[in-house]
Amino acid sequence: MLSAIVLAAGKGKRLKGLVPKPLVKIGSEPAIIHSLDRLDKHPYVDEIIVVLSALNRQKITAAIKKRSFKKIKVFVLGGLRRQDSVYNGLKAVDKRSGWVLIHDSARPFIDSQSITQVILAAKKNGAALLAVRPKATIKFSRKAGIVGQTLDRDKLWEAQTPQVFEKNIILEAYKKYSRGDVTDDASLVEKLGKKVSIVEGNYNNIKITTTEDLLLAELIIKGKNAI
Numbered sequence: 001m002l003s004a005i006v007l008a009a010g011k012g013k014r015l016k017g018l019v020p021k022p023l024v025k026i027g028s029e030p031a032i033i034h035s036l037d038r039l040d041k042h043p044y045v046d047e048i049i050v051v052l053s054a055l056n057r058q059k060i061t062a063a064i065k066k067r068s069f070k071k072i073k074v075f076v077l078g079g080l081r082r083q084d085s086v087y088n089g090l091k092a093v094d095k096r097s098g099w100v101l102i103h104d105s106a107r108p109f110i111d112s113q114s115i116t117q118v119i120l121a122a123k124k125n126g127a128a129l130l131a132v133r134p135k136a137t138i139k140f141s142r143k144a145g146i147v148g149q150t151l152d153r154d155k156l157w158e159a160q161t162p163q164v165f166e167k168n169i170i171l172e173a174y175k176k177y178s179r180g181d182v183t184d185d186a187s188l189v190e191k192l193g194k195k196v197s198i199v200e201g202n203y204n205n206i207k208i209t210t211t212e213d214l215l216l217a218e219l220i221i222k223g224k225n226a227i
Helices: 031-041 057-065 082-091 112-125 167-177 185-191 211-226
Strands: 002-008 047-052 072-077 099-104 127-132 158-166 197-200
Touching (some): 002 082, 031 047, 031 057, 047 057, 047 082, 082 167, 099 112, 099 167, 112 127, 112 158, 112 197, 158 185, 167 185
Parallel strands (some): 047 072
Antiparallel strands (some): 099 158
């Protein structure tokens, strides 16, 4: 059994709007609806846990209930930090579930093929994430304002979600290492000494964080609708 945790507690401050980030319209639908639609239809996903904030709970649940999603099990309140929200979601996972998929609702363009590939990779190795190779040259700075090193782009990956884990592994990682700042679930599993498989993702799987991202999202959705 596989449980999907969809994180939707973000406020979207950098979008400079009054609408919570998961409810920002991409085309005709809120961002979170795009993510939930892909996961709800995927044959490997058995249940969905949606993590909300107290501020956006009413609006998001109302938007979701307008749709006919079949796999949403429960709405869970998040915490102060991303890792607190993930941990609250983990505690709501069905006891029978052996696998957990974690996805940011602000990534509305996840596709079914990528979901399949990252799940299968995790089931071989215990943990896997989607990622893309950076397009730009990356500089490492040991001192503010000074280049220390130009990194080998062929060895670099930009992490995305979904990320998929054996349930016991991700629970252990969160219990041991979630006190500090966490922006990537796989990084905690790495601290356990576990291997995390990389599955090459899609550049369209962007995270909506800034107004520039929102403009790009509109171009992506227009392209998809034109096909």
